[in-house]
Amino acid sequence: MNARQRTILRWTVKIAVSAGLMAFLLHKIPSHEIIALARRADRRLLLAATALFMVSNVAGWFQWHALLRSSGVDLPAGRTFRFYFIGLFFNNFLPANIGGDAVKVYDMTREGESAYQVIAVTLLDRLLGVFSLCVLAVAAELLLVGRNGGMHHVLYLGVFIACMIPALGFYFYRPLGNWLRRSVLGLSALSLNARVTAIIDHLSPFRGRRALVTRLVLLSLVIQAMRVVTHVLVGLAIGVPMTPLTVAQFFVFIPLLSLAMIPPITINGLGIREGLGILLFAEAGIVATDAFVLEFATYLISVVVSLLGFAFFLARRTERPGA
Numbered sequence: 001m002n003a004r005q006r007t008i009l010r011w012t013v014k015i016a017v018s019a020g021l022m023a024f025l026l027h028k029i030p031s032h033e034i035i036a037l038a039r040r041a042d043r044r045l046l047l048a049a050t051a052l053f054m055v056s057n058v059a060g061w062f063q064w065h066a067l068l069r070s071s072g073v074d075l076p077a078g079r080t081f082r083f084y085f086i087g088l089f090f091n092n093f094l095p096a097n098i099g100g101d102a103v104k105v106y107d108m109t110r111e112g113e114s115a116y117q118v119i120a121v122t123l124l125d126r127l128l129g130v131f132s133l134c135v136l137a138v139a140a141e142l143l144l145v146g147r148n149g150g151m152h153h154v155l156y157l158g159v160f161i162a163c164m165i166p167a168l169g170f171y172f173y174r175p176l177g178n179w180l181r182r183s184v185l186g187l188s189a190l191s192l193n194a195r196v197t198a199i200i201d202h203l204s205p206f207r208g209r210r211a212l213v214t215r216l217v218l219l220s221l222v223i224q225a226m227r228v229v230t231h232v233l234v235g236l237a238i239g240v241p242m243t244p245l246t247v248a249q250f251f252v253f254i255p256l257l258s259l260a261m262i263p264p265i266t267i268n269g270l271g272i273r274e275g276l277g278i279l280l281f282a283e284a285g286i287v288a289t290d291a292f293v294l295e296f297a298t299y300l301i302s303v304v305v306s307l308l309g310f311a312f313f314l315a316r317r318t319e320r321p322g323a
Contacts, residue, residue: 013265014264014265014266014267015267017265017266017271018266018267018270018271019271020271021266021270021271021272021274021275022270022271022274024275025271025274025275025278025292028288029288029289029292030289033289034289034292034293037238037239037289037290037293038238038293038297040238040239041237041238041239041293041297042236042237042238043237045233045234045236045237046233046234046237046297046301048233049230049233049234049237049298049301050301050304050305052226052229052230052233053226053227053230053301053302053305054305055226056223056226056227056230057084057085057088057305059219059222059223059226060084060129060223061080061081061084061085062219063125063128063216063219063220063223064080064084064121064122064125065077065080065081065084066212066216067121067124067125067216068080068118068121070206070209070212071117071120071121071202071205071206072117073108073113073117073118073121075108075111075113079111082309082312082316083104083107083108084104084309085306085308085309085312086100086103086104086107086309086310086312086313086316087100087101087103087104087107087309088100088305088306088309089306089307089308089309089310089313090103090309091268091306092268092302092303092306093267093268099268101122101126104118104122105118105119105122114202116199116202117202119199119202120199120202120203121202123199123203124203124206127167128216128217128220129220129223129224130163130167130258130259131163131164131167131168131217131220132217132220132221132223132224133224133254133255133258134160134161134163134164134255135164135221136221136224136225136228136251136255137156137160137251137252137255137256138157138160138161138164139251140248140249140251140252141153141156141157141160141252142157143248144245144248144249144252145157152283156252156256159256159259160255163259225251227254228250228251228254228255230298230301231250231254231294231295231298232247232250234294234297234298234301235250235286235290235294237297238290238293238294238297239290240286240290240294245284246284249281249283249284250284253277253280253281253283253284256276256280257269257273257276257277257280257295260272260273260276261273268299270299273295273296273299274291274292274295274296277291277292277294277295278291278292281294
């Protein structure tokens, strides 16, 4: 089997998994309930959710652009803004919600930038997002553990702390970075040792810039909070009762859904997001139909916001050669 056939097979499997999961969920949830819920949704709240999600992505672009500038990439802000939103658009259709990052790296290398430098910056940008989302989740989970109890809350807390440890260890514990560097030296296949070492070399300077990283972590906390609140607004739009306890549960469940979507087995987590959302939101007393519509509607909002990137992509394809 050649590379093209393997690629086709991987895509076929991922599409089949997403389609199968969605078909199963739609078989379990009456379609008339979904349609009725969508019809009575508050359009103003949905518009507010869309606007907030857009603001969070503009802030996300600013974070990525700041990291690029700090690493020595001096492209104009308008250029990186277009690349960021083009990547955001492709995230909707590529696996693991990170496929658009590969598109951003490709666009940046076309501008003459080092691929390893851009990969390192984009990886750090992602790590900041995961770390900040887990910080918010840990804070919410500490509130819930005291009020609800239950071993599942302890399990959730353990998952979030485990996801935070590698980032904290790499940044604050230098021997971990040295161990990682030594470990990759043995990866001679496909010159992985040289490639991974080059990425680590571009990450290393950020370890000494604590003021910059602290500011970006604070910005990332705001970005991730806005994205969780986007789900809250969609919930309000479809009539889900919101109490402070419910909002705290959203700050736990949405990070869990984000982590579950990382394995590249579906197209942008489609099917996994909705199915796992039904299970998690049941803890908050949200029925299956509401949970399904909540997660699928939020996904549609992300698609709508990313259409700006699609417009940039089409405009680029119609530019004069050499423009």
